[in-house]
Amino acid sequence: MSKRFVCLQVFGLAATTATWAIAQEAPATGASGSVSLSPSNGVNTSADATAAPPPAAAPPTTAPPPQPPAPPYEPYEPGLPPEGNVLELGIFGGVLIPSPDHNIRANGYAQQQYELGGEGGGRLGYYPASFLGIEAEAMASGTHVKNTNNQGVLYGYRAFVVLQAPTPWVSPFLVGGYGRLGGVSHAMGGDVDQGWMFGAGAKIPLTHAIGLRFDLRDNLTPNDHVGSGQGHSIEIQGGLSATIERTRREPPPPPADSDHDGFADALDKCPQDAGVAPEGCPADTDGDGVLDRDDYCPREAGPAPKGCPIIDPDPDKDGVPIPCDACPEEAGVKPDGCPVRDKDGDGIPDNVDKCPNEPETKNGFEDADGCPDKIPDAVKKFSGVVQGIYFKQGSAVVRADSKPTLNAAVKVLQQYPSIGFEISGHTSSEGDKSVNDKLSLDRANAVKQYIVDQGVDPNRIKTRGAGSDEPIADNNTKAGREKNRRIEFKVLQ
Numbered sequence: 001m002s003k004r005f006v007c008l009q010v011f012g013l014a015a016t017t018a019t020w021a022i023a024q025e026a027p028a029t030g031a032s033g034s035v036s037l038s039p040s041n042g043v044n045t046s047a048d049a050t051a052a053p054p055p056a057a058a059p060p061t062t063a064p065p066p067q068p069p070a071p072p073y074e075p076y077e078p079g080l081p082p083e084g085n086v087l088e089l090g091i092f093g094g095v096l097i098p099s100p101d102h103n104i105r106a107n108g109y110a111q112q113q114y115e116l117g118g119e120g121g122g123r124l125g126y127y128p129a130s131f132l133g134i135e136a137e138a139m140a141s142g143t144h145v146k147n148t149n150n151q152g153v154l155y156g157y158r159a160f161v162v163l164q165a166p167t168p169w170v171s172p173f174l175v176g177g178y179g180r181l182g183g184v185s186h187a188m189g190g191d192v193d194q195g196w197m198f199g200a201g202a203k204i205p206l207t208h209a210i211g212l213r214f215d216l217r218d219n220l221t222p223n224d225h226v227g228s229g230q231g232h233s234i235e236i237q238g239g240l241s242a243t244i245e246r247t248r249r250e251p252p253p254p255p256a257d258s259d260h261d262g263f264a265d266a267l268d269k270c271p272q273d274a275g276v277a278p279e280g281c282p283a284d285t286d287g288d289g290v291l292d293r294d295d296y297c298p299r300e301a302g303p304a305p306k307g308c309p310i311i312d313p314d315p316d317k318d319g320v321p322i323p324c325d326a327c328p329e330e331a332g333v334k335p336d337g338c339p340v341r342d343k344d345g346d347g348i349p350d351n352v353d354k355c356p357n358e359p360e361t362k363n364g365f366e367d368a369d370g371c372p373d374k375i376p377d378a379v380k381k382f383s384g385v386v387q388g389i390y391f392k393q394g395s396a397v398v399r400a401d402s403k404p405t406l407n408a409a410v411k412v413l414q415q416y417p418s419i420g421f422e423i424s425g426h427t428s429s430e431g432d433k434s435v436n437d438k439l440s441l442d443r444a445n446a447v448k449q450y451i452v453d454q455g456v457d458p459n460r461i462k463t464r465g466a467g468s469d470e471p472i473a474d475n476n477t478k479a480g481r482e483k484n485r486r487i488e489f490k491v492l493q
Contacts, residue, residue: 080205081130081166088125088133090213092239095119096141096154099231101223104154104182106189111224114152114183117143119235125162133162135175139235145187152185156219158197171203181221181233195221195230203241213241378412379419382489385472389447389487396442398450406447409489410454420460420492423447428481429468441465447487462492 098104098114105111121139128134138157145152158179164171175198182192199217206212217235224231255264258271263280265271270281283292285299290307292298297308313321315328320337322328327338340349344359355371388405391398398406413419425440425447444463452458473480 079168081168082127082164082171082203082205084127084129086127087244088123088127088135088241089244090123090125090239090241091121092123092139092213092215092237093118093120094215094235094237094239096139096143097234097236098143098154099219099221099223099233101225101231102183102193102233103222103224103231104188104191104193106191109188112148112187113146114154114185115144115146117141117154119154119237127162130166131164133164135160135162135177137179143183145185148187150185150187152183152187154181154183156181160197164203169204171205173201173203175199175201175215175217179219181219193221195219199235201237209243211241211243212238214238376416379416379491382409382412382421383491384488385486386489391443391446394439396439396446398446402450406450407454410451410456413451413456413460420462422462422464422490422492424464424466424488424490426466426470426484426486426488427468428484429471429475430481433467437465437467439465440467443487460492 095116096119097116100113102114103111104114119139119141121137123135123137125133125135136157136159138155140153140155143152143154144150156179158177160175160177160179162173162175164173177197178194179197180192180194182190184190197217197219199215201213201215204212215235215237217237219233219235220230221233222231223229255266257264257268259268259274259280261268261274261276261280263275263277268275268280270279273282275281276283284290284295285292286295286297286301286307288295288301288303288307290302290304294305295302295307297306300307300309302308302310314325315322316325316331316337318325318331318333318337320332320334324335325332325337327336330339332338333340344355344357386405386409389398389402391402409421413421423444425442425444427436427440429436441463442465444465448458448461448463451461468475468484471480471484472486473483475481475484
């Protein structure tokens, strides 16, 4: 039995099996079918098969992301803004910088300056709204009378209004109010002055009840010079505030998730059909439109209703079917269906490569036969500047003493019919450039014409006029200019 006969018989079996598998895509009716193989040797084989679909494959599932348990309430966090209808208690410390022009002295005492001193105090406030509060405050500061050994105490009490920004994380505010600033010392006795107070600051919540507070104040009290304005006593404060009866918020109800797949309906593109990330829709791994839960081949694209691919006996469309095609994914040629190879990797297919196991030498000489080679010495003589080609002064007329060199070029072209020449003419930089460009091309054409007149195919010769653009020596010297006036040959395949 020939190999071709066996291949065709196996192919027939594969095609028949594929036809049976496709037939199972139709709904089962309970009828039985018959498959018959009839080899040419006359042996008949028959089998009865009941059309029953294969067992359904369990679709892959992706568990929804775990959801943390909801707390009974949402505690206040540092990032939440201030709230209204609360009380605030505060303690603070800082420094007091008394005005040098203060008038906090008893009658009969000379005015002297108080030095900077540390202070401490407390405050009580009520905030009817998140942006508005009313506070009362008392403070005391230990100090010294400047340039003396006398100690003193400065103290104050005031009431003021707070305007704050109900913003999260940091709440800046302004304060303004009225109060008294007094002092007691042996050097100036005891006295209390009334005055206004203005300032600014910021609150930073730490927990639902405790926060940081920073104030910068200016206390305006009468100065020591009657009728000449106010004294400015500066306070810098930092402390803690405690909020009483801050409300706690009930958490919002969890977002609706109708299909219970862990994706909220607002973000779920299939809210009534449980699915997987990223859109909450049922999976279709092979993208054939048949969901994995219904797809008998969830990782191979195929038509509905089963989602399995239809077997193609010739996937590379080269006319050689499976199983006879040894390269089913590459279009090739008969008998094995594989593409033509290039074992030596020289770009010349093995079927036309005279040396399939040896790469071609790409040197411009017989590069199409696929064999390694060297440029013959006779051809090398005509690669680059060719000595022995002369022209009449300022013209493209070839002199007679150029014939030996040109005849040698003709002989090479006749001996090696696979090559050609590019002839380029070059001049020095003397004279007009456009004249030099034309003269260089005319001289190259004159050399070509001589060679063609000896019977060489003109298509094997190209010409080019380079003018003075490609010097090989210094055009500022006579010797250099002589070298630049030249003819060059380049071997062409």
